[in-house]
Amino acid sequence: MIAAAICVIVVVGSWVLGVIAATLGGAINKAESGATSFLNFIGRKHLAQISTEVIDDLPVPVDLLELEHKLSSNDEERLYLKNYVPSINPYGPLRIPQYEEQLPKLFNRVKSVVSTNINVEYPKTLARLSGIAAFELLQAVNEKQPPKFPYPALSAPKPVTPPKKWTPWTCSEKNYEVNKPFYLGILRPLNYFVMRSYKEYDQQASLLKYRQSAALDQASMRNSELEKMYQEALKKYAATQSQQDKEWADIQIREKKIYDQFFAQYLDEKRKIEDLVLSAKLSTSEGLISRIEQTLKLVDLPQFVACNFAIKFDELSKILILEHEFPDIGSINWQKTVSLKSGITTRPANQKEIKESATLLYPTLSLRLACEVARLDLDNLSEAIVVNGWSNYIERKTGQSKRAYCSSLFATKKQLIEINLSAADPISAFSSLKGVSARSLELTPIAPILRLNTQDDRFVDAKEILSNLAQGDNIAAMDWEDFEHLCRELFEKAFAGSGAEVKVTQASRDQGVDAVIFDPDVLRGGKIVVQAKRYTNTVDVSAVRDLYGAIINEGATKGILVTTSHYGPDAYGFAKDKPITLLNGEELLGLLQKYGYSFRIDLAEAKRLNAENK
Numbered sequence: 001m002i003a004a005a006i007c008v009i010v011v012v013g014s015w016v017l018g019v020i021a022a023t024l025g026g027a028i029n030k031a032e033s034g035a036t037s038f039l040n041f042i043g044r045k046h047l048a049q050i051s052t053e054v055i056d057d058l059p060v061p062v063d064l065l066e067l068e069h070k071l072s073s074n075d076e077e078r079l080y081l082k083n084y085v086p087s088i089n090p091y092g093p094l095r096i097p098q099y100e101e102q103l104p105k106l107f108n109r110v111k112s113v114v115s116t117n118i119n120v121e122y123p124k125t126l127a128r129l130s131g132i133a134a135f136e137l138l139q140a141v142n143e144k145q146p147p148k149f150p151y152p153a154l155s156a157p158k159p160v161t162p163p164k165k166w167t168p169w170t171c172s173e174k175n176y177e178v179n180k181p182f183y184l185g186i187l188r189p190l191n192y193f194v195m196r197s198y199k200e201y202d203q204q205a206s207l208l209k210y211r212q213s214a215a216l217d218q219a220s221m222r223n224s225e226l227e228k229m230y231q232e233a234l235k236k237y238a239a240t241q242s243q244q245d246k247e248w249a250d251i252q253i254r255e256k257k258i259y260d261q262f263f264a265q266y267l268d269e270k271r272k273i274e275d276l277v278l279s280a281k282l283s284t285s286e287g288l289i290s291r292i293e294q295t296l297k298l299v300d301l302p303q304f305v306a307c308n309f310a311i312k313f314d315e316l317s318k319i320l321i322l323e324h325e326f327p328d329i330g331s332i333n334w335q336k337t338v339s340l341k342s343g344i345t346t347r348p349a350n351q352k353e354i355k356e357s358a359t360l361l362y363p364t365l366s367l368r369l370a371c372e373v374a375r376l377d378l379d380n381l382s383e384a385i386v387v388n389g390w391s392n393y394i395e396r397k398t399g400q401s402k403r404a405y406c407s408s409l410f411a412t413k414k415q416l417i418e419i420n421l422s423a424a425d426p427i428s429a430f431s432s433l434k435g436v437s438a439r440s441l442e443l444t445p446i447a448p449i450l451r452l453n454t455q456d457d458r459f460v461d462a463k464e465i466l467s468n469l470a471q472g473d474n475i476a477a478m479d480w481e482d483f484e485h486l487c488r489e490l491f492e493k494a495f496a497g498s499g500a501e502v503k504v505t506q507a508s509r510d511q512g513v514d515a516v517i518f519d520p521d522v523l524r525g526g527k528i529v530v531q532a533k534r535y536t537n538t539v540d541v542s543a544v545r546d547l548y549g550a551i552i553n554e555g556a557t558k559g560i561l562v563t564t565s566h567y568g569p570d571a572y573g574f575a576k577d578k579p580i581t582l583l584n585g586e587e588l589l590g591l592l593q594k595y596g597y598s599f600r601i602d603l604a605e606a607k608r609l610n611a612e613n614k
Contacts, residue, residue, distance in 0.1 A: 042193040060208065063171040067215045070169055075222065077166045081229040086240040089157040094251060096258055097150045099265035102141050103272065107297040109307035117333045118304045120349045120357040125302065126364040127421050129371060135280045135294035142273045149262060154255055157248060160241040163233035166226045169219040173212065176205040283379045285313045291376045292322070299372060304332070305365065310527075318383040324369055326389035326406055329358055330396075330442040354441065362389060362407040362437035363430030367421060370409055374416035384412050388448040389437070396442070404445035407437035465489060471598045476536060476564040476585070476606035483534040484514045487562050490588075491517055491530065493595050513550050517560075527556045533563040536603045536610065541570040548578055562588060564601050 104111070178201045183190045279290035289311050296309055308325040334349040334357060349357070370387045389407035394400070411433045419429055430437070438444040465486040469475070475483065484504055492502045501518040515530035531547050533539055544561060551559040558579040566584045575582055583591070585601040592599055 039193055040197050042190060060211070061171065061174065064208075064212055064215060067169060067171040067219060068211070071215060071218050071222070077164075078222070078226060078229070080164060081166065081226060081233050084163050084233045084236065086160045086162075086237050088240060088244040088247065089160065091157040091248060091251060092154050094154065094255060094258070095151050097262055099147075099262050099269075101265070101269055103269060106137060106141065107307075109299075109301065109305075110297055112303060112307070114306045114327075115303045116327070116331055117335055118302075118327070118357070118361075119346075120334055120336050120353045122302050122304070123357050123360040123364050126361075126368045127424075127426055129368070129375075129421060130295075130299055133291070133295060133376060135276075135291050135298060135376070137298055138273055138280070138294060139277050142270065142277050146263070147266060149259055154251065157244060160237060160244055162237045163230060166230055168223045168226075170223075171212070171215065171219075173216065174208075176209045176212070178202055178205050285315055285381055288320070288377055288379070288381050289313060291378075292320075292373055295372060295376060296324075296369075301368075313382065315381075318381065319386060320373065320377075320382045320384070321386040321388065322369060322373055323388045323390060326362060326365060326391045328391045328393040328443055329361065329406065329438060330393055332358070334358075358441055359439060360426060363435060364426040365389065366407050366409040366435060366437065367419070367426055367430055370411060371416050371419060371421050374413050377413060380413075382413055384410065385416060386410050386448075391443055393443040404443065405448045406443055406446060407435070408446060408448040409433060409435040466597060469597075469599065473599050474602045474605055475588075475599045476534065476601045476603055477609045478534065480532075480534045483564070484532045487530060487532045488515050490591060490595070491515070491560075494591070495519055513554060516554070516556075527554065528558045528560060529554050529556045530560045530562065533561065533565075535563050535565040536607045537565060539563045539565060539567045539571060541568065541574050544571045544574045544580065544582070547580060548574075551579065564588065564606070565603060 178198055180191075180194050180198045182188070182194055276290070276294060279287060280294055281287060282290065292311055297307060304327050306325040306327075310323045312321045313319075314321075334354040335346050336349045336353060338345055338347050366387045366389060370385050373385050373387070374382075387407075387409045388405055390403060391406045392401060392403050395402050409430065415433060421429075436446050438446060465482050466489050469478075469486075475486065478486070488502045488504045495502065495517060503516045503518070505513050505515065513529045514532045517528040517530060519528060529547070529550050531543070531550070533543060539561070544567075547559045547561050550556070558581070560581045560583060561575075562583045564585045566586075567582050572582065585603075589599060589601060
C-alpha cells in the first residue's frame with residue numbers, strides 16, 4: 001500500500017509539474033527539466049553507466065561495421081571464384097629432328113647433276129689418284145661416336161594453378177540485452193520508471209541486434225555460396241590437372257618415339273655402313289666388286305663425270321670389266337679461267353685449247369679408273385682390267401639420241417700398278433697399252449675391246465607367243481610358261497629403244513627369276529630381273545620379298561613383278577622404297593594395248609578353266 005501511494009504521489013507530482021510547465025511555458029523550462037531529472041532519478045537512469053557492461057558497448061562494434069562494409073562492397077573472392085578457369089600450362093614445342101644421313105653426303109656423286117661445262121685444265125686433274133682408297137672413308141665414318149640428340153628433353157609443365165582458398169566473413173556475436181537496475185520488494189511499482197528511463201537503451205540494443213542478425217545471415221549465405229563455388233572450382237582444377245597429366249604423359253610417349261626414331265635411323269644407317277665395310281673386307285670377288293663400287297661412288301671425280309657404271313668379274317679368266325659413263329665429247333662447253341684487272345672470270349676456250357683438252361679427256365679418265373680399280377684388288381684376284389667408256393650422244397645426221405662406246409682400255413694389273421699416273425703422259429701411256437678412244441670433237445663410236453657377258457646357262461630359246469594369240473584372248477587362262485614368254489616379248493618392245501636383250505630362264509625358274517633384261521642404258525639400270533605371276537588371286541607380299549631376294553642374288557639394279565591379277569596393300573608397302581616395279585593385270589593390258597595387242601583378263605573364267613583342267 002505504501003509503494004502504491006508513493007507511485008501515486010510521484011505520478012500526481014509529475015502531472016502537476018507538467019500542468020504548471022504547460023501554463024507557464026518557457027518560463028518554467030527549468031522546472032520541466034527538473035521533473036525529467038527527477039523521473040530519471042526515480043527510474044535509476046544514473047545507474048546505467050555503472051550497473052551494466054552492455055551499455056558501454058552500445059556503440060556499434062568495429063567488427064560488425066567491417067562486416068557490414070564488406071557486405072555492401074564488391075566481393076572480390078566471389079568474383080574470383082566465379083571467373084576461375086584453370087588452364088593447362090605449356091610444356092614447350094615438340095620438335096622433330098631430321099637425322100642427317102652420312103651415306104648421301106659420302107656418295108654425293110650418285111645423285112649429283114652432271115655438268116657439261118668443263119674447264120680446259122680439268123682433264124689434267126684426272127691423273128691424280130686419291131690419297132687413300134676411297135672405300136676406307138666408310139670405315140672412319142663407321143667408327144664415329146653416335147650423334148647427340150639435337151634438342152634437349154622437354155621440361156615438365158608447371159602444375160595447374162589451384163583456386164585460392166576463400167575467407168569466411170563473420171563478426172563476434174554479442175548479447176545486446178540491457179540489464180536494468182529494477183527495484184525489488186515493495187518498490188517494484190517504481191520499475192515502471194526504470195523501464196521508461198531505459199527505453200532509449202532498449203531501442204539501441206534492438207537496432208544493434210537487428211543489424212547483427214541481418215549481417216550474420218547475409219554473411220552465412222555468402223559463405224555457403226562461396227563454399228559451393230569453391231568446391232566447383234576444385235572440381236575444375238582436378239579435371240584440368242588430370243588432363244594436363246594425361247597430355248604430358250602422351251607428349252612424353254611421343255617425345256620418346258621421336259627420340260627412338262632418330263637413333264633407329266642412325267642405327268639403320270650404321271648397319272648399312274657396317275655391311276658395306278664388311279663386304280669391302282671380303283677376300284673374294286664379291287669383296288673386290290664391293291670395294292670398286294664403293295670407291296666409284298666416293299672417289300673425288302670432277303662434276304662432269306657421271307656416277308653410272310657396271311662391273312663384271314670373270315673368275316675363270318680373271319678379267320675384271322668396268323663399264324662407265326663418260327662425258328659426250330660433242331656436247332661439252334669448254335671454258336677457261338682468265339685473270340683480269342677486274343678479277344678472275346670465265347671465258348670460252350679457243351680451238352687449240354679445246355682440241356688439246358678433248359684429246360686428253362678420254363685417255364686420262366680411262367687410265368684413272370683403271371688404276372683406281374687395280375689398287376683395289378688387295379687379294380690379287382684379277383690379272384687384267386678392262387675399262388669401257390660409253391656415252392649418250394645426239395647423232396647429228398638423224399638427231400636421234402644414241403648410246404655408244406667412246407673409249408676402251410685393256411691392261412694387266414701389273415701394267416697398271418707400275419704406272420706413275422701423276423708423272424706419266426696420259427696419252428702416251430694410253431697408247432702404249434693399246435687403248436682405243438674417240439679422238440675428234442664429235443663422238444665417234446668405237447668397238448670395245450671386251451664387253452660385259454650377258455650369257456647365262458639358265459636362259460632358254462625365245463618363243464613367239466604374241467603372234468599366236470587372238471585378239472580378245474583371256475591371258476589369265478594361258479599356260480604359265482607361255483605367259484613368261486609373252487612378258488619377254490612385251491619387254492623387248494618396251495626396251496627396244498635402248499637395244500636391250502631380254503632372256504627367259506629355264507622352267508626350273510632358278511632363284512625365282514623368270515626373265516632377265518640386260519639394258520645397256522645404264523641410266524635405266526643395267527640388269528633387270530623379272531618375275532611373271534599368271535595368278536587369279538591377290539599376289540601377297542611374299543612374292544615381292546622373293547623378287548627382292550632375287551635382285552640381291554643376281555646383283556641386279558631393278559626388279560619387275562608382273563601379274564594377271566592384283567597386289568595387296570602389304571605388297572605395295574614392301575616395294576615402295578625398293579627398286580621394284582609392280583605391274584598388275586590392268587597395267588599389263590594397258591602396256592599390251594600400247595603395242596597394238598587387245599587382250600582381256602577374266603579371273604573368274606580363268607579359275608573355272610583351271611579347275612576343269614585339273
